Amino acid sequence: MIRLVLSDLDSTLIWQPDHTVTPFALDAIHALQAAGVHFVPCTGRIFRDLPRMFAGDESACATAVTSNGQLVYLDGELVEKVPIAHEALVAVADELRGVDDAYLVMEYGGEKVAVGADLGFVLAHPDNFWRVETALSEVPDEPCYKANVRVVGSFERCREVAAVLGAALAELDFVCPMPGTPHIDLTPHGFGKDHGGDFLMERLGLTPDEVCCFGDAENDLAVLRHYPRSVAVANAVPAVRECARWHIGRADEEAVAHALLDIAEATAAGRMPSFMGA
Known part of the structure; x- marks a missing residue:
């Protein structure tokens, strides 16, 4: 039963x-x-x-x-x-610094923040899925239990970014759940x-x-x-x-x-x- x-x-x-x-x-x-x-x-x-x-x-x-x-x-x-390792999140942010159409979104203390992205760019996009209102230049040094990469583009582009991140950072898994809201879920590997x-x-x-x-x-x-x-x-x-x-x-x-x-x-x-x- x-x-x-x-x-x-x-x-x-x-x-x-x-x-x-x-x-x-x-x-x-x-x-x-x-x-x-x-x-x-x-x-x-x-x-x-x-x-x-x-x-x-x-x-x-x-x-x-x-x-x-x-x-x-x-x-x-x-x-x-189970937190995501801080050094792994820093590595994600570093990998995304040269990517114009993707940025890291993290949950801290009940607030969603964008890391390494221009807040004007985040707010201007019509699909601010997580209602991000704050942008930071660096990953905060405190435990994080929720992180995504927001991709401003197609689902195919979402998969491309996830593949690049996955090849560079074996300590994390990068999953694109489904079309509609192009984003990548970050979790510890496995x-x-x-x-x-x-x-x-x-x-x-x-x-x-x-x-x-x-x-x-x-x-x-x-x-x-x-x-x-x-x-x-x-x-x-x-x-x-x-x-x-x-x-x-x-x-x-x-x-x-x-x-x-x-x-x-x-x-x-x-x-x-x-x-x-x-």
């Missing part, structure tokens, strides 16, 4: 333009929790973003894997944190959302067979490859569709919410969900 659900948010569970869950999806999460299943947002976003995305319902997101697995919360308490999933699984006394994960983008591959009960939405990128064991409808068809209801009913009945062929 399924006892733990790890779900990506953007374009997986959440699809509305305001990046919030629908009432139907929120009801499905509550049904899942009532059946004794732990629901866990498993996202590249930071924890502070989640209450707004869950319409103010903190009970739906109190346990979460955030920052692509670097920060893990259990019942609202931060229980695991590190991903599966780290947070395993931390919670072990803390809750569960096994991999009791975990179900949902995703759509390349930063979800770490969990989809790691857990046997992996699920892709129909709008997922090709690599995710090829990796996942099971496939459901599109995010904007509430496919994940319907799957959560299926899991809730199945677990309460002591069986596997119907979409898994049970």
